[in-house]
Amino acid sequence: MTPTGLEVSPFFTLVWWVTAIGIVVAAWSVVFLRDVLKAALALIGSFLGVAGMFVMLNAEFLAAIQVLLYAGAISILIIFAVLLTRDVFRGNPSNRFERLAFFLAGALMFFLTFVIIATPWGQLKDAQLSPEAQAGVAQVFSNTTPIIGQLLVQEYVLPFEVASVLLLAAILGAIVLVREE
């Protein structure tokens, strides 16, 4: 879809850059902070920033899920694990692969950035859409939640059911693993 009025506005660009820099700084803190508890709090900040990105991508339903599941449930689980293991005082040390991993991750980042910039996405994005098609696309992205619901119980009903079995197995497995004998 061609950019609409809001997306080319300087305000959108400014908000995007602030959110993006916030996400990267928070993710960097997760990896490099010495205090594991503070790293978990930085992780929540990163999750909230990604929720903001979803809002900017017209995915409001995903943004809500992101806040509920990631910033709510998963981060609480992680903070519980940090507190229960009482290993906080040992800090957040690196193993002996630190330099190799840093080099690998940096090389991957440069490679991905190069590929993303070199790929001619414009040919895909600027394909000519008829006015009716553009109106339809705009309508879909103005209210995504009912369409996601329909997709989940029609096209993707099998993965949907498999996901429920997976969650059930995960619940049982977690209970069995941490149960007191």
Place this chain on the structure above:
Amino acid sequence: MLAPIGLEHFLVLSGALFSIGLYGALAKKNAVVVLMSIELMFNAVNVAVVAFSRYIAPATTAQLPDTARFLLTGQVFAVFVITVAAAEVALGLALVLAIYRLRATVHVTEMNLMKQ
């Protein structure tokens, strides 16, 4: 003045987030921090698929008969990724707690029971 935000911006952000997560998952000793880094990588992938759904899907699915069904495939993928991430982190942390109870450590370098 900064360029308007497009697909490339979201993809580069996603790549940076994924690389930071990869570094954390490979280089950290604390198993909980490794799990946190894996969550960062999941988030990076979600940003990428939702950006593709927003910027690429409209142009490539416009010729199909029922466009609305295919536009949001990326968002449905992200829903499934989030589901799997929730299951993964619950089981991973249960494993970490079980190992902590047995060995009193959460450092992956000291989880070498099968090596001894």
